[in-house]
Amino acid sequence: MRSVLLGAMLIATMACGSSARAADPASGKEKAEICAGCHGENGISQTENIPSLAGQQDQFTQWQLVFFRGGARKSELMQPIAEQISNEDVRVLGAYFASLTPPKDTKPDDNPDLSKKGAEAAVGRRCASCHGDAFAGTKAVARLAGQREEYLVKALHDYKSGVRTGGAGAAMTDVAYPLSDEEITALSHYLAHL
Known part of the structure; x- marks a missing residue:
């Protein structure tokens, strides 16, 4: 519960600061290179049970990173990564992935x-x-x-x-x-x- 409360306070702090200057999605491209190994180039996952992040809502991505970092959301892979990123990185990654074209299945629905x-x-x-x-x-x-x-x-x-x-x-x-x-x-x- 404490980590959720701390996460909520952090997001509120980030949201208040973001009105003064929005995160630059372009600066997120370099920071997102580590994400591409699992979440795919341009945020479109090719890996089973790993979500695509392209087109994901900015605030949603920020929340998830904070939850991973604080331990409210569990993942052996994501927690160590999220623990190493700054609040600014959280904002920039959220903006970057939100700026990407979301995945679209171009194959006809097979069912x-x-x-x-x-x-x-x-x-x-x-x-x-x-x-x-x-x-x-x-x-x-x-x-x-x-x-x-x-x-x-x-x-x-x-x-x-x-x-x-x-x-x-x-x-x-x-x-x-x-x-x-x-x-x-x-x-x-x-x-x-x-």
Whole structure:
């Protein structure tokens, strides 16, 4: 709880300072080189269970880095990296990834019936009320459209089981807990193909 509170205070401090000068996305390109090994060139992941960051909401990326750094979000890979980056790096990386073109699946949907079930699950769980009608996210809420399908499955299972916390963890746990495995699969397929 303490790390979440400290993270919230840090983000509030960063947000207040950001009104005076916005982070320069161009300066983030060099800082993001370390991220490319897992999250891919231009923030588009080619690695299973690793999310794409291109087009992700600036504040969402900042929050996640702070949660990793403070230990509220667990990852053996991300925590040591996040512990080494400054507050300015957090701001610059958020701006950089938000400035990139988000991933888009150019292949035709190989299972439109599954996407239809996923769309129904999204409506039933009111996903658009937080993630936006196009599922592009808003402010500190994640972009889901075009995200890696298997990563979305993993994230929903992590929220459902309580493995993933931090930020909107409580809201997402409430949404994910009642989802069946079939709904998680359908919802992930639908969102990945938007």
